[in-house]
Amino acid sequence: MKTLLILTVANVKSLVRDRAALFWTIFFPVMFVFLFGWIFGGSGSSKISVGFVDQDGTAASAGVKQAFGEVTLLNLKVGSLDDEKAAMQHGDVSAVIVIPKGLQAAVAAKSAVAIQLYADPAKSQTAQVVQGVVAQIANGFNLQLAGGTVLVTVSSLTLQSTNISDVAYLVPSILAMALMQLGVFAAIPLVQQREKGILKRIGATPLPRWKLVGSNVLLRLIVALVDAVVILGIGLIFFNVQIVGNLLAVVGLVLLGAASFLALGFMLASFLKTEEQATGVVQVVQMPMMFLSGIFFQFDFLPGFLKTVGMAMPLTYLGDAFRQVMVNGTQVAPLAVDVAVLTGWLVVCMAISARSFRWE
Amino acid sequence: MTQSGAPVIRVTDLKKYYGDVKAVDGVSFEVARGEVFGMLGPNGAGKTTTIEVLEGLRPPESGTVEVLGLDVCNHPQAIKERIGVQLQSVSLYPRLTVTELLDLFGSFFRHHVPTQQLIDAVDLGERADARSMNLSGGQQQRLSIALALVNDPELVFLDEPTTGLDPQARRSLWDLVKGLQAKGKTVMLTTHYMEEAAELCDRVAIMDHGRILEMGTVPELIGRRFKERAVFFDSSPALATEALSKLVGVTRAAQEQGQTVLYSKDIPGTIGALLAMADELSIEPRNLGIRQATLEDVFLDLTGRALRD
Numbered sequence: 297m298k299t300l301l302i303l304t305v306a307n308v309k310s311l312v313r314d315r316a317a318l319f320w321t322i323f324f325p326v327m328f329v330f331l332f333g334w335i336f337g338g339s340g341s342s343k344i345s346v347g348f349v350d351q352d353g354t355a356a357s358a359g360v361k362q363a364f365g366e367v368t369l370l371n372l373k374v375g376s377l378d379d380e381k382a383a384m385q386h387g388d389v390s391a392v393i394v395i396p397k398g399l400q401a402a403v404a405a406k407s408a409v410a411i412q413l414y415a416d417p418a419k420s421q422t423a424q425v426v427q428g429v430v431a432q433i434a435n436g437f438n439l440q441l442a443g444g445t446v447l448v449t450v451s452s453l454t455l456q457s458t459n460i461s462d463v464a465y466l467v468p469s470i471l472a473m474a475l476m477q478l479g480v481f482a483a484i485p486l487v488q489q490r491e492k493g494i495l496k497r498i499g500a501t502p503l504p505r506w507k508l509v510g511s512n513v514l515l516r517l518i519v520a521l522v523d524a525v526v527i528l529g530i531g532l533i534f535f536n537v538q539i540v541g542n543l544l545a546v547v548g549l550v551l552l553g554a555a556s557f558l559a560l561g562f563m564l565a566s567f568l569k570t571e572e573q574a575t576g577v578v579q580v581v582q583m584p585m586m587f588l589s590g591i592f593f594q595f596d597f598l599p600g601f602l603k604t605v606g607m608a609m610p611l612t613y614l615g616d617a618f619r620q621v622m623v624n625g626t627q628v629a630p631l632a633v634d635v636a637v638l639t640g641w642l643v644v645c646m647a648i649s650a651r652s653f654r655w656e
Numbered sequence: 657m658t659q660s661g662a663p664v665i666r667v668t669d670l671k672k673y674y675g676d677v678k679a680v681d682g683v684s685f686e687v688a689r690g691e692v693f694g695m696l697g698p699n700g701a702g703k704t705t706t707i708e709v710l711e712g713l714r715p716p717e718s719g720t721v722e723v724l725g726l727d728v729c730n731h732p733q734a735i736k737e738r739i740g741v742q743l744q745s746v747s748l749y750p751r752l753t754v755t756e757l758l759d760l761f762g763s764f765f766r767h768h769v770p771t772q773q774l775i776d777a778v779d780l781g782e783r784a785d786a787r788s789m790n791l792s793g794g795q796q797q798r799l800s801i802a803l804a805l806v807n808d809p810e811l812v813f814l815d816e817p818t819t820g821l822d823p824q825a826r827r828s829l830w831d832l833v834k835g836l837q838a839k840g841k842t843v844m845l846t847t848h849y850m851e852e853a854a855e856l857c858d859r860v861a862i863m864d865h866g867r868i869l870e871m872g873t874v875p876e877l878i879g880r881r882f883k884e885r886a887v888f889f890d891s892s893p894a895l896a897t898e899a900l901s902k903l904v905g906v907t908r909a910a911q912e913q914g915q916t917v918l919y920s921k922d923i924p925g926t927i928g929a930l931l932a933m934a935d936e937l938s939i940e941p942r943n944l945g946i947r948q949a950t951l952e953d954v955f956l957d958l959t960g961r962a963l964r965d
Contacts, residue, residue: 302763313751493746500711500741501764502733
């Protein structure tokens, strides 16, 4: 146990003295949090501006307008269709709701009518919220018409809306990304140490191999926890992203996530021979994961085949699990599935590494 | 424990193949306690493979290998506790200091020598707090030897300890190895420098293509093949090898790195005949000299090629 500790301390020293490694493992994700925090920071808690176009101009359409007006989340800007579409293209409003001509007539005839909604899928959070609001109000009217009951209840809207801000979405996602990189990048020093003969030299001492592996794992898990504290701390202090979930579950997921990706890193190191190879392959593995796992934008907005690719990536599930546990985010998969997928990756990668890892 | 007198290393018919390559092809030798034993041979001769089997880093294909009286296949851990290992061209954790590395490696062993003592032994006191990446080649090699001594081993393996070092650093490393022997440690080293083998080793095995061609003390190896001494001088086209080989006492004439070497049983006779022959041609042999045959000559004679080509 003492040897394991001494070896881990040696590993920590080696990491801390290696500025490049330190940058990638700690400062890079921190930079991301600040960068994206500042980009998306404003939209978090403020109202969403929505263009409202009334082409019907009847009592019925006025009632709909009133219903939207009562939604505290929305800031209605009334205008013509062309004006409001232009406003949306300029970014002044996030969506445009259009009440088509003939609403009152259709309601009277009890025939169907479609309220149109222009939304920008690139602004995923906003689009979802507005879609939810519109669906809810339309639903309310339908109820009113069918059963003759009273107006829409606004309270149900806040419950229904998946109201997490872009920053709240990003902070857990970036932590997931940081752990992914921490694990995958671990392949590089391993290959380095093998190439330089360090692994072989230690193999000539009585040190059991599990301690050598164990100290590497321990080092990365410590860094994972440091990453978590730093990233979540910055989220809380600078961008007011509160962690609402169970802290123990958060710690557990951080460790599971780090272990899963570390196993992936070990597996990569098993098949890579030179440091140059490792540096290249690690990028090839981590880049697509970074962009296809719903880290920077919501998963649902990927085109079909990329979504399938994304669904096969473990980072998707770690990010999803983090968002569910930390900020009550919408789920890509149930938490149990996330945990199962991560555990599966861990076991499979570990088994392959155990079989294929070469010490020299 | 090994009884005194019993060999520290006993290798019988060791074979190690990599696919079709017979890296070590039936090697047998013994090393006695307190001996400095050298394996001399060109790159790829199988020296490193042999030494790494002895260190427990590679399993042998076949044959028996005993180190300190223990079988390497059955007791690798017990052996590793008691041997010191210096591998060829290893750079250690580059960002740890000399002191940190010695402390770290010491922690791998049940018994270990105080770090300060090791630093003094290899004369790295001034560089104790330097990171290993900032050491010179000779200093790294001394550190590497200090690391091989952390557990106060009975048997030390040094794999090409002076390759790539300048002559001064090489000398200081030789002194270190002699110091080990003076302390009664057994040393097995590999080298492709014949002067190193001659300087350090009690006994030498000459290895090529995975086999030991000849083994013994340096004078034995030379005496076994060369009863004669050699006359040498800068080669000159006028003095043809064929004509020279017929001079008095000459057993063999050879061209070696720009010099003509005449192996002779009758040095005065040969020199007289050589000078007479040169006089007739009205030339003067340049840099004329006499020497004993060397390990290099032995190797050349055994393999038909020079050690470093």
